[in-house]
Amino acid sequence: MDWLSLSNEEWTAIGLSLRVSTVAMLASLPFGILVALALARGKFWGKSLLNGIVHLPLILPPVVTGFILLLLFGRRGPIGAFLDQYFGIVFSFRWTGAALACAVMGFPLLVRSIRLSIEMVDRKLEEAAGTLGANPAWVFATVTLPLILPGIIAGMILCFAKAMGEFGATITFVSNIPGETQTLSAAIYAFTQVPGGDAGALRLTIVAIAISMAALLASEFMAYVIGRRVDIE
Amino acid sequence: MSLIVEARHRLGQFSLDAAFTSAGGVTALFGRSGSGKTSIVRIVAGLTRPDAGRVVLDDTVLVDTARGIFVPRHKRRFGYVFQEARLFPHLSVRRNLVYGRWFAPKSGHAESFGRIVDLLGIGDLLERRPGGLSGGEKQRVAIGRALLSAPRMLLMDEPLAALDDPRKAEILPYLERLRDEMRIPIIYVSHSVAEVARIADKVIVLANGKIEAMGAAAEVLSEPALSVSFGKHDAGSVLSGTVSALDRRHGLATIQLAGAELHLPNVSIAIGLKVRVHIPARDVMLATVRPEGLSALNILEGRMGAIVAAGDGMVSIRIDCGGNPVLARITELSRERLDLQPGKMVFAIIKTVALEAQ
Numbered sequence: 001m002d003w004l005s006l007s008n009e010e011w012t013a014i015g016l017s018l019r020v021s022t023v024a025m026l027a028s029l030p031f032g033i034l035v036a037l038a039l040a041r042g043k044f045w046g047k048s049l050l051n052g053i054v055h056l057p058l059i060l061p062p063v064v065t066g067f068i069l070l071l072l073f074g075r076r077g078p079i080g081a082f083l084d085q086y087f088g089i090v091f092s093f094r095w096t097g098a099a100l101a102c103a104v105m106g107f108p109l110l111v112r113s114i115r116l117s118i119e120m121v122d123r124k125l126e127e128a129a130g131t132l133g134a135n136p137a138w139v140f141a142t143v144t145l146p147l148i149l150p151g152i153i154a155g156m157i158l159c160f161a162k163a164m165g166e167f168g169a170t171i172t173f174v175s176n177i178p179g180e181t182q183t184l185s186a187a188i189y190a191f192t193q194v195p196g197g198d199a200g201a202l203r204l205t206i207v208a209i210a211i212s213m214a215a216l217l218a219s220e221f222m223a224y225v226i227g228r229r230v231d232i233e
Numbered sequence: 234m235s236l237i238v239e240a241r242h243r244l245g246q247f248s249l250d251a252a253f254t255s256a257g258g259v260t261a262l263f264g265r266s267g268s269g270k271t272s273i274v275r276i277v278a279g280l281t282r283p284d285a286g287r288v289v290l291d292d293t294v295l296v297d298t299a300r301g302i303f304v305p306r307h308k309r310r311f312g313y314v315f316q317e318a319r320l321f322p323h324l325s326v327r328r329n330l331v332y333g334r335w336f337a338p339k340s341g342h343a344e345s346f347g348r349i350v351d352l353l354g355i356g357d358l359l360e361r362r363p364g365g366l367s368g369g370e371k372q373r374v375a376i377g378r379a380l381l382s383a384p385r386m387l388l389m390d391e392p393l394a395a396l397d398d399p400r401k402a403e404i405l406p407y408l409e410r411l412r413d414e415m416r417i418p419i420i421y422v423s424h425s426v427a428e429v430a431r432i433a434d435k436v437i438v439l440a441n442g443k444i445e446a447m448g449a450a451a452e453v454l455s456e457p458a459l460s461v462s463f464g465k466h467d468a469g470s471v472l473s474g475t476v477s478a479l480d481r482r483h484g485l486a487t488i489q490l491a492g493a494e495l496h497l498p499n500v501s502i503a504i505g506l507k508v509r510v511h512i513p514a515r516d517v518m519l520a521t522v523r524p525e526g527l528s529a530l531n532i533l534e535g536r537m538g539a540i541v542a543a544g545d546g547m548v549s550i551r552i553d554c555g556g557n558p559v560l561a562r563i564t565e566l567s568r569e570r571l572d573l574q575p576g577k578m579v580f581a582i583i584k585t586v587a588l589e590a591q
Contacts, residue, residue, distance in 0.1 A: 122319075124315070124317070124319050125319055125321060125322075127280055127306075127319075128313070128315060128319040128321075129321070129332070130279075130280075130305075130306040130307050131278055131279075131280070131306055131307075131309075131311060131312070131313035131379075132307075132312075132332055132333035132336065132378065132379070132382045133307050133308075133310060133333050133335075133336030133337060133382055134307055134332075134335075134336055135305075135307045135336075136307075138307075138335075138336070139307075142332075143321060146323045147322070147323060
């Protein structure tokens with residue numbers, strides 16, 4: 001059973017993957033809700049354009065997305081240089097860059113799920129809350145948000161799953177540096193590139209399956225709990 | 234309390250142009266669907282912004298398009314009861330009821346929770362979710378929710394329209410108690426004469442976005458010219474009276490009107506109670522001599538007033554029976570045969586079964 005025990009490097013890759021995916025999911029959530037609200041409710045010029053841009057990572061080859069990120073957020077890229085100079089935030093070849101790449105890749109899935117649930121909300125309920133004295137912010141917090149919670153959670157799980165599996169954009173943007181940007185997928189890829197790496201690849205594959213199953217079960221469980229609580233007619 | 238409403242609004246083909254004031258009590262906005270009733274209430278509540286107009290409650294200006302004033306809905310404090318209950322599905326009945334309370338002013342004359350729960354008979358439902366309630370229960374909770382937000386006025390938009398007759402009968406007594414016990418001004422939208430007759434003090438009749446008539450409920454509802462708006466089956470008159478006697482052996486109650494009395498089968502009411510009686514025009518026959526050997530119990534003598542053609546060979550006639558306006562609907566042929574003319578004395582025969590203590 002010795003071949004089953006994970007080496008330190010492998011543990012690092014797993015931990016990094018979990019951290020990158022969690023950060024990607026949580027950091028993109030507020031933006032995801034705002035963009036979903038704008039797309040579901042807003043009436044503004046350029047709405048289809050925004051919709052297109054949000055969905056772009058879903059259609060483009062991941063390598064292309066990674067390369068665009070490199071151009072924009074690299075040390076010399078327009079956005080990357082600005083963030084580095086004024087906020088000291090660096091993305092290129094850091095784990096934060098991996099999180100950014102994963103967030104961008106998972107964003108369309110997050111937005112889609114939340115947007116659909118917002119469109120399902122009966123706006124008459126919001127009207128009723130307004131007549132009872134709730135201002136728009138309170139209406140959102142006490143009526144809209146609880147009703148779209150299942151959609152938000154589904155979106156978060158999808159985003160997390162996408163981030164766990166993300167490979168192309170990440171490796172293009174931040175490369176494959178063990179301990180810094182080498183996520184689970186990248187580590188499996190690295191194992192398959194060296195002779196005798198099959199055992200390591202298999203170990204990490206089992207871990208990947210376990211994490212994915214756990215995430216799926218967790219989402220099912222949460223959907224069940226919320227579904228019972230909300231009990232929409 | 235006084236509410237002034239002036240509104241002009243266009244919505245596609247439909248245009249609304251109405252102005253009225255309400256001075257407390259229950260004001261009914263009455264008319265067919267599409268006549269603009271709901272549009273008016275939505276403008277009053279702040280759910281619709283009128284193209285032009287004013288809404289003033291006492292000395293607070295809520296809408297004045299000329300001066301660019303528009304108070305948002307959450308600052309108006311009008312309790313709105315919608316046609317569908319619109320309860321929040323993710324909250325229990327209790328949390329639905331107290332929802333508006335979070336936002337109501339603490340010093341306001343907020344009604345006590347227990348009193349309203351008792352008044353509406355919803356004490357057993359508090360821990361349940363709206364999803365499992367019947368239509369009538371939902372609507373009662375919705376009324377309670379509006380009342381508990383400490384509203385300055387209650388706006389009820391066809392609160393019974395989505396319910397079947399037994400459910401209506403279940404809720405109407407609660408509405409009457411609301412009117413009599415809470416003393417909160419109500420604007421009540423309806424297309425049902427029976428409901429309006431039972432609840433309203435003042436009636437405003439709307440047709441095609443314009444006000445056709447307004448006035449005290451008894452007068453407006455027995456106006457023959459308006460019977461077209463009310464629909465063939467609903468047109469009739471509303472009389473107010475007091476229960477003066479009960480004949481338990483025959484199951485009959487006697488209602489004392491201004492200058493006449495009526496008998497109706499109902500002993501579940503108390504002597505001395507003020508009641509309203511709705512007499513559908515189609516259940517009133519006319520005779521030029523006092524009929525004999527007739528099973529009808531209620532025969533009132535009166536002087537004929539206006540005669541209005543009601544279409545399909547029918548005419549609506551208003552008869553003044555000792556100060557009580559009774560509306561009759563007969564055929565044009567009968568009118569010619571009996572030579573019925575305004576000013577003539579006639580006998581109105583009212584089928585007892587057609588009466589109901591509303």
